[in-house]
Amino acid sequence: MSREQGQAHLDTYLAQVHRYLGGLSEAEARETLAELRSHVLDRTEGQLSPAAVEAAIAALGSPREVARLNVTERVASALETNRSALSVLRATGRLARLSLYGFFSFLVSLTGYLLAAGFLVTAVVKPFAPTRAGLWRLADPKDDFSFSLGVSNHPPPAQELLGWWIIPIGLVAGAVLAYLTWRFGVFSVRRMARGVRRPAT
Amino acid sequence: MVIKQVAPADDETGKWETQLRKGGLGLAVLATLWPGRLYGLEMLRRLDADAGLSVPEGTIYPLLSRLKAEGLVTSEWVESSAGHPRKYYALSELGRRRVRDMAAGWRAFATGLERLLAPLDGDQQ
Numbered sequence: 001m002s003r004e005q006g007q008a009h010l011d012t013y014l015a016q017v018h019r020y021l022g023g024l025s026e027a028e029a030r031e032t033l034a035e036l037r038s039h040v041l042d043r044t045e046g047q048l049s050p051a052a053v054e055a056a057i058a059a060l061g062s063p064r065e066v067a068r069l070n071v072t073e074r075v076a077s078a079l080e081t082n083r084s085a086l087s088v089l090r091a092t093g094r095l096a097r098l099s100l101y102g103f104f105s106f107l108v109s110l111t112g113y114l115l116a117a118g119f120l121v122t123a124v125v126k127p128f129a130p131t132r133a134g135l136w137r138l139a140d141p142k143d144d145f146s147f148s149l150g151v152s153n154h155p156p157p158a159q160e161l162l163g164w165w166i167i168p169i170g171l172v173a174g175a176v177l178a179y180l181t182w183r184f185g186v187f188s189v190r191r192m193a194r195g196v197r198r199p200a201t
Numbered sequence: 202m203v204i205k206q207v208a209p210a211d212d213e214t215g216k217w218e219t220q221l222r223k224g225g226l227g228l229a230v231l232a233t234l235w236p237g238r239l240y241g242l243e244m245l246r247r248l249d250a251d252a253g254l255s256v257p258e259g260t261i262y263p264l265l266s267r268l269k270a271e272g273l274v275t276s277e278w279v280e281s282s283a284g285h286p287r288k289y290y291a292l293s294e295l296g297r298r299r300v301r302d303m304a305a306g307w308r309a310f311a312t313g314l315e316r317l318l319a320p321l322d323g324d325q326q
Contacts, residue, residue: 034278034288035241035262041285042242043258061259073263077270197223198260 006048010040013057020067023075023094032070036060068098069196076193079186085178088185089113095192105188112181116174118149123170125151135161135170222254228307229254230264231273231292231300238291241265265290273299 014033021029039060044052060066072095079091089109096106125133129151136158138146148156162169233239233247241261248254268274273296281287292300 032262034286038285038287039241039258039262042240042283042287046283046285059258061257066259069259069263070266073267074270077267081270196260196263197226198257 002050003048005050006044006053009050009053010037010048010057013053013063016063017067020064020098021071022097023071028074036066071095071098072192072196076189079189083182083186085113085182088182088189091189092185095189099192101188102192105185105192109181109185109188112177112184115149116178116181119170119174119177122150123167123174126164126167126170130164131155134163134166137161225307226254226256226264227268228300228303230256230261231268231296232304234274234290234292234296235300238289240287240289244290268296272296 014037017036018029018033021032024032040053040056041048043056043059061069075091075094079087092102092106092109095102097103122133122135132153132155133151134149134155136148136156138148138156138158147161148158229248229252230244233244233251239247245256245258245261248256265274265276269276269290272293274290275293276288276290278286279289
């Protein structure tokens, strides 16, 4: 009976770890859980008494912490092999649910890329649709700093800013913003990876 | 080489030692694999027994997955006599070259530092 209890305790622990492995693919999650199970079985030398399982689990750490370590290192490793803008955005997205900093990084990255895309698309479309693409300052008496950027079939009834200058300015601003967002994403993922690494004692 | 703390560390010394131990851990883990393949718990026990390094158990597998992604180690699942499969890690060719280079760098650094630190031994006695 006690062996079954130990086994059940281990299964519960692994199921809890699995819940936090959302940033990994299903294959990566299965591999991680199999390795943790193997580790506990080795550490308990197959006895699987509830006390032995509890001690092994305590040495590994809480489900959330174990998942955070595994997801962060795997995501950071994947980023080092492919650092395209999309990969960096995807990496911050995979880490978003692990911590407040991860969520913040994803939000900043998403906003940065969307704004960069807005500038670039507007600059590219402007020559073909001069009245429908641009940057407008909205005539909102309550808000002096309300702007609209992009391409629209129904441009807002507002003062257009920059005019044709949106083409060079949009291209440069979009490229610079995309680059800075990319740098921020890489920095954030690396910072999170460094944050989960623990020294030997 | 066993690193032992000989005096209570103040905050700054403690941070420095933490960084040192973080930096050396990758080399230590790779070095455990030099004689042959090992599974995770064996590595932890080897680090503890041979180097006096106690590695938090939950951190060894993320570290190994990073070393694998860098192409320094390979892994394979093997059925064991214990009745469950174990994931064994081994140094890749790149890993063997890297650990040799890292060891040479570490020894050169440590030897130079030892020479600089030699006068401290006389003052401390």
